[in-house]
C-alpha cells in the first residue's frame with residue numbers, strides 16, 4: 001500500500017511557491033513532465049545534485065521517495081478513510097490481524113480530530129517522522145471530507161510535516177484543485193493496467209457517477225480517470241508515484257507498457273509491488289490460488305522498467321496505520337487509548353534540531369560510501385552480485401542475524417552498491433534460541449546472495465550459511481552498509497583476481513528453488 005505518500009505542507013506553502021516548483025519540475029531535462037528523462041536523475045535513487053533544488057527539497061526527507069532517506073526518516077499513516085469506490089480482487093479490508101503488515105490492514109479507524117492528535121503525539125515522540133500519509137484502509141478520495149479535514153488540521157498544527165495521499169485514482173480528477181490548495185505535494189496512484197481487457201480481470205466493479213459498472217466498461221473508466229488525474233497533477237508540479245501490483249499471468253508483462261504510459265505523463269517514480277495473496281486473507285485472488293511473484297521475478301520486471309526512470313525498490317507494503325521507519329512498526333505505542341493519556345508537546349525547534357543531527361549522520365554515510373566508490377574506480381571486473389544486510393536503520397549494519405525481521409538486499413558491481421529490495425523474515429531467534437525451520441527459510445530466502453552482513457551471529461547459523469555458500473560477515477558490525485559492502489566487494493574481487501577463490505554465479509538458479517519475497 002502506500003502510503004507514505006505524503007506531501008509537504010510547510011516549505012511549499014503558497015500558490016507562488018507551487019508555481020516555482022512546477023517550473024523547476026517541468027523545466028528539468030531529467031524529470032520533465034513530458035519528454036525524455038535522464039535515468040540517473042529521477043526516482044528514489046536520485047540524490048542531491050541529481051535533481052533541481054525544489055524537487056530535492058520535496059524528496060530529501062521523504063522515506064518513500066528517496067531510498068537514501070528511508071534509512072533515516074520515518075512516516076506514519078492515519079486510518080481515516082474506510083470506504084472504497086472500487087473493488088480490487090486482491091483487497092479485503094475486513095480481514096485484520098494486528099501482527100500483520102499488509103496494505104489495507106488497520107487496528108483502529110480514526111476521526112480527523114483523533115488522527116491529528118495522533119500525528120502530534122508521534123511527531124513529538126519520533127522527531128524524524130517527516131511524512132503523514134493517508135492510504136486507507138479504503139480510498140482517501142472516496143472519503144474526501146475526512147481526508148481533507150485531517151490534512152487541514154495537521155497542516156495547521158504541524159506545518160513541517162509533509163502530506164501524502166494514496167488513491168486508486170477514480171475520483172482523482174475531481175480533487176486535484178483541493179490537493180494543490182492543501183499543499184499535498186506527493187500523491188500515489190495505483191495503476192495496475194492501461195488495457196481494460198486486463199483490468200476486467202483485476203477489478204470486478206467500480207462505483208462512479210452514482211452507478212455501478214462492471215467488466216471492461218468499468219476498467220475503461222478507471223484507466224481513463226487515473227491517467228487524466230496523473231496528467232493534471234503533473235501539470236501542477238505535484239510529485240506522483242505510481243503503484244502497480246504485479247500479478248503473475250495477468251499483468252506482469254503488461255506492466256512494462258504501464259511504466260511507459262505513466263512515465264510519458266509525468267510520473268516521478270514507479271513502485272511495482274508484489275501481489276500478496278494468502279488464502280486466509282479472503283481476497284478473490286487469495287481464494288482462487290493466484291500466486292504472487294518471486295523476488296527474482298519482481299526484480300527482473302523492475303530492471304526491465306528501469307530505463308529512464310528509477311524504480312522504487314524499498315517499499316514495505318505498509319499497513320494503513322503504520323508508524324515508524326519503513327520496515328518497523330511502532331503503531332502499538334500509539335493506540336487511541338495511549339494517545340489520549342499522552343502529554344503531547346509538539347516542539348518545532350526540537351524537531352528541527354534532531355533532524356539536523358540526522359542530516360549529519362546521513363552526510364557521514366554518503367561520504368563514507370563515496371570514498372569506497374573512489375577506491376573501486378580502477379576496477380574493471382564485470383562481476384555483479386547480491387548481498388543481504390541485517391539493519392535496524394540509520395544506514396548501519398546494526399541487527400543481529402537472529403533478530404532480523406527483514407534483510408535488505410544490495411547489488412554490488414564496480415559501479416557501486418545499489419539497494420534492490422528486501423526479504424521479510426520470521427526472526428530466527430524466538431525467545432533466545434534458534435528455530436531450525438525459520439533458519440532454513442531464511443537461507444532459502446537469501447539464497448541468491450553471496451554474503452550476509454550482520455551485527456552478530458551465532459555459531460550454528462554461521463555454519464549453516466557457510467554450507468549453503470553464503471558468507472556470514474560480522475566484522476563490519478555497526479559500520480555503514482554501503483561503505484562496508486563496497487569494501488568487502490573490493491576484497492572479493494582481489495581474491496578472485498589472485499585465484500584465491502573462484503566467482504560462482506548464484507542469482508536466478510538459487511532463488512528459483514523457492515525464495516519468495518516474504519517468508520510469511
Ligand SMILES: C[S@@+](CC[C@H](N)C(=O)[O-])C[C@H]1O[C@@H](n2cnc3c(N)ncnc32)[C@H](O)[C@@H]1O
Pocket residue numbers: 001002003084090091103104105135136137138139140166167168169189190243244245273274275276277317320
Ligand atoms: C490499501 S491501498 C489504499 C489506497 C488506495 N485505495 C489504493 O488502492 O491505491 C494501498 C496500496 O496497497 C495495494 N494493495 C492492496 N492490497 C494489496 C495486495 N493484496 N497485494 C499487493 N498490494 C496491495 C494497493 O494496490 C495500493 O497500491
Ligand code: SF4
Pocket residue numbers: 001002003004005063064075133314315316317318326
Ligand atoms: S513504503 Fe510503500 S507502502 Fe510504505 S509508506 Fe512508503 S510507499 Fe507506502
Ligand code: SF4
Pocket residue numbers: 084085086087088091092104136137138139168
Ligand atoms: S482501491 Fe485500494 S482500498 Fe479499494 S479495494 Fe482496491 S486496494 Fe482496496
